[in-house]
Amino acid sequence: MEFGEIVSVLLQGAVVTIEIVAMALPLAIIMAFSFGLIRLYASAPFKQIAIFYIEFFRGTSALIQLYWIYFVLPFFGITIDAMTAAVVALGLNIGAYGTEVVRGAIQSVPKGQFEASIALNFTATQRLWRIIMPQALVNMIPPFGNLAIELVKATSLVSLITIGDLTFKAKSLADTTLQVGEIFGVVLVLYFVMAQCLMFFIKRLEKRLSKGLGRGGIHS
Amino acid sequence: MNGFHWDWAFMWEVFPIILSAAKVTLLATLLGSIFAIVMGLVFALLRRNSSKTIRLSVYWVVEFIRSTPLLVQIFFLYYVMPEFGISMSPLVTGVFALGLHYGAYLSEVFRSGIDGIEKGQWEAARALNLSKLDTYKDIVLPQAIRPMIPATGNYIIAMFKETPQLSAITLLEMLQMAKIIGSENFRYLEPFTLVGVMYLVFSLLAAFGIHQLERRFPKEGFSLK
Amino acid sequence: MSTPIIEFKNVKKCFGETVIFSDFNFKVEENEIVSIIGPSGSGKSTLLRILMTLEGIDGGYINIAGESLWHMLWQGQYVPANNKHLHKMRNHLGMVFQHFNLFPHMTVKRNITEAPMRVKGISREEAEASAERLLQLVGLADKADSYPNDLSGGQKQRVGIARALAMKPSILLLDEITSALDPELVDEVLDVIRNLVKEESFTMLLVTHEMYFAREISDRVCFFDKGAIVEEGKPEAIFTQPQEERTKAFLNAYLGQ
Numbered sequence: 001m002e003f004g005e006i007v008s009v010l011l012q013g014a015v016v017t018i019e020i021v022a023m024a025l026p027l028a029i030i031m032a033f034s035f036g037l038i039r040l041y042a043s044a045p046f047k048q049i050a051i052f053y054i055e056f057f058r059g060t061s062a063l064i065q066l067y068w069i070y071f072v073l074p075f076f077g078i079t080i081d082a083m084t085a086a087v088v089a090l091g092l093n094i095g096a097y098g099t100e101v102v103r104g105a106i107q108s109v110p111k112g113q114f115e116a117s118i119a120l121n122f123t124a125t126q127r128l129w130r131i132i133m134p135q136a137l138v139n140m141i142p143p144f145g146n147l148a149i150e151l152v153k154a155t156s157l158v159s160l161i162t163i164g165d166l167t168f169k170a171k172s173l174a175d176t177t178l179q180v181g182e183i184f185g186v187v188l189v190l191y192f193v194m195a196q197c198l199m200f201f202i203k204r205l206e207k208r209l210s211k212g213l214g215r216g217g218i219h220s
Numbered sequence: 221m222n223g224f225h226w227d228w229a230f231m232w233e234v235f236p237i238i239l240s241a242a243k244v245t246l247l248a249t250l251l252g253s254i255f256a257i258v259m260g261l262v263f264a265l266l267r268r269n270s271s272k273t274i275r276l277s278v279y280w281v282v283e284f285i286r287s288t289p290l291l292v293q294i295f296f297l298y299y300v301m302p303e304f305g306i307s308m309s310p311l312v313t314g315v316f317a318l319g320l321h322y323g324a325y326l327s328e329v330f331r332s333g334i335d336g337i338e339k340g341q342w343e344a345a346r347a348l349n350l351s352k353l354d355t356y357k358d359i360v361l362p363q364a365i366r367p368m369i370p371a372t373g374n375y376i377i378a379m380f381k382e383t384p385q386l387s388a389i390t391l392l393e394m395l396q397m398a399k400i401i402g403s404e405n406f407r408y409l410e411p412f413t414l415v416g417v418m419y420l421v422f423s424l425l426a427a428f429g430i431h432q433l434e435r436r437f438p439k440e441g442f443s444l445k
Numbered sequence: 446m447s448t449p450i451i452e453f454k455n456v457k458k459c460f461g462e463t464v465i466f467s468d469f470n471f472k473v474e475e476n477e478i479v480s481i482i483g484p485s486g487s488g489k490s491t492l493l494r495i496l497m498t499l500e501g502i503d504g505g506y507i508n509i510a511g512e513s514l515w516h517m518l519w520q521g522q523y524v525p526a527n528n529k530h531l532h533k534m535r536n537h538l539g540m541v542f543q544h545f546n547l548f549p550h551m552t553v554k555r556n557i558t559e560a561p562m563r564v565k566g567i568s569r570e571e572a573e574a575s576a577e578r579l580l581q582l583v584g585l586a587d588k589a590d591s592y593p594n595d596l597s598g599g600q601k602q603r604v605g606i607a608r609a610l611a612m613k614p615s616i617l618l619l620d621e622i623t624s625a626l627d628p629e630l631v632d633e634v635l636d637v638i639r640n641l642v643k644e645e646s647f648t649m650l651l652v653t654h655e656m657y658f659a660r661e662i663s664d665r666v667c668f669f670d671k672g673a674i675v676e677e678g679k680p681e682a683i684f685t686q687p688q689e690e691r692t693k694a695f696l697n698a699y700l701g702q
Contacts, residue, residue: 055420056420059419059420059423059424060381060416060419060420060423061381061382061383061384061395061419062381062382063382063384063385063387063395064384064395064412064415064416064419065416067395067399067408067412068412068413068416071402071408071412072408072409072412072413075407075408075409110546112542112544112545112546113546113548115497115499115542115546116540116542116546116547116548118497118498118499118535119497119499119535119538119539119540119542119609120559120560120564120608120609120612121532121535121536121560121564121612122560122563122564123532123564124528126563126564130559130563131548134550135548135549135550149287152287152289153287153288153289153290154289155289156289156290156291156292157291157385159291160291160387160388167289167291167292167295170292170295171295174295174299180299180300180303181300181303184292184295184296184299184300185296185300187292188284188288188292188293188296191287191288191289191292192284192287192288195287195288196287199287
């Protein structure tokens with residue numbers, strides 16, 4: 001097989017990989033914020049549910065979660081296609097790690113900010129969203145960036161439930177053409193490029209956000 | 221397929237088989253961690269090499285390993301290395317892949333641990349005319365290890381949770397075993413759930429163990445004999 | 446005599462095992478300026494923080510303008526206050542902090558207008574006009590669009606004062622507002638307070654280590670030690686003829702050099 005052909009097949013797979021990231025990342029962020037906030041502020045029973053979710057998804061392995069959702073849920077009458085299973089499993093998995101990012105960033109906002117917002121008589125909701133969260137967001141960007149890269153890497157697992165992502169395409173090309181060196185070399189480079197692009201955007205986002213939040217805001 | 225209910229009899233039938241496969245998982249984790257610690261130290265020390273070319277190339281190697289998927293690295297070692305005349309069993313391949321991947325992560329832990337040693341310690345070692353080896357062995361590492369324990373432990377737990385990926389190159393670890401049992405019996409619920417529980421239990425135990433290790437580790441460091 | 450604007454009755458406050466107040470009683474009249482002096486760890490700041498509802502109490506009652514701060518009437522009984530009650534009571538109070546606690550992600554102007562707009566529902570135009578007046582008062586009219594991190598410590602604290610005043614509190618709490626400042630910046634902050642009390646009447650409760658300032662500005666000075674008022678009175682009396690040994694020792698240590 002021509003090198004160009006190999007690359008073009010692999011690029012098709014890369015598109016699928018990017019699609020999965022584009023769908024799982026928003027899910028992960030939603031999970032991270034909702035359960036991170038529940039873990040911090042909700043009443044005891046809700047907190048327990050959040051802790052269970054976080055510990056469960058962080059304590060077991062992503063691949064097992066993926067298999068469980070894909071292979072076991074149909075036994076309960078819940079049949080979902082491979083793509084949905086992939087997005088749900090990866091989103092929930094990365095989201096569980098994200099809760100700790102949200103929690104840590106909120107807790108790192110100095111206590112004085114909270115006290116000043118009480119002294120000015122803001123309501124609890126206003127305190128969180130107008131005072132604490134804008135400052136916490138800046139702290140969240142770098143660890144969320146790392147999680148996003150972990151997500152890109154984790155998408156390779158979906159090849160094991162027959163989704164035609166980059167890794168899947170590589171594996172099937174390797175099985176048929178036996179040009180394994182080129183194929184896996186190109187695949188590694190493609191993942192590396194994706195991660196570097198992501199990193200570049202995250203760095204820019206962090207710069208812009210911390211600028212908008214007061215010239216380097218809380219870091220100075 | 222009336223799999224709505226949990227079949228205890230089936231679970232007890234499966235349990236010993238999964239448990240025996242756990243030995244493979246644990247062996248891969250253990251050997252992988254040893255290799256990762258060695259690789260991590262090598263990377264970390266090379267990052268302190270006097271040659272800028274070496275420092276920079278090691279930086280990019282580490283960055284490359286860290287930002288590409290472990291699964292692809294496993295495939296790479298398993299399918300590409302034989303082209304160079306190096307054929308390895310799934311277990312050996314797995315140990316190398318896990319070790320390289322997590323060695324890259326650990327090198328950052330070790331690097332910041334070593335950087336955390338104050339300048340005065342290096343200067344004192346130099347003033348005492350200690351060799352480079354002795355400086356690391358007697359002065360730097362004994363003080364640097366304790367603060368490195370939690371992060372190192374967390375990465376080893378993370379590695380443990382990635383061992384199921386070795387099923388992709390047919391290593392008969394827990395997940396692969398569960399998958400085989402599942403497909404033979406058309407019942408995935410019990411085997412997969414069991415494997416999940418095993419991982420949960422092992423990671424919680426390991427997290428507890430690391431905490432104990434860190435607590436019992438002497439704060440003032442120790443001396444290597 | 447009218448109802449005191451602040452009244453502590455048998456207040457108890459502990460931090461775990463440590464007892465801060467065991468049976469604390471204290472009154473402040475309307476428009477009175479009271480300075481609280483004393484060694485650190487004597488519970489001075491806790492007193493202000495309890496009033497600002499940053500700390501709860503473990504016993505007793507506190508009344509603000511005749512209404513209970515930490516309790517409310519419910520079916521004829523006094524029960525611990527809920528958030529709504531606390532929200533209402535906080536309208537009486539404003540606080541300036543030792544470490545300024547300005548919001549770093551907002552401009553100086555927004556630091557001052559945010560609470561009046563969001564909490565009191567004042568229109569933006571009105572809030573901004575009032576912020577400009579206040580910035581004029583604290584001498585920072587040209588810094589409205591700066592961010593807190595671009596200001597010096599003294600400037601930050603003057604913004605902190607303006608921010609508290611924007612909520613038009615009837616009681617102003619000043620918690621060691623110059624302690625975190627370099628000595629040469631202390632006076633620019635104290636001058637703001639001096640001008641303030643010349644122009645308007647306030648009930649003001651200040652914890653301070655600036656003895657000369659306390660002497661000059663206060664109607665009454667309280668010397669605090671180990672969670673109790675050891676001695677109180679007119680500033681002249683406290684500073685020139687202290688009666689208690691502990692007061693004398695403290696003032697000697699502070700003013701002796």
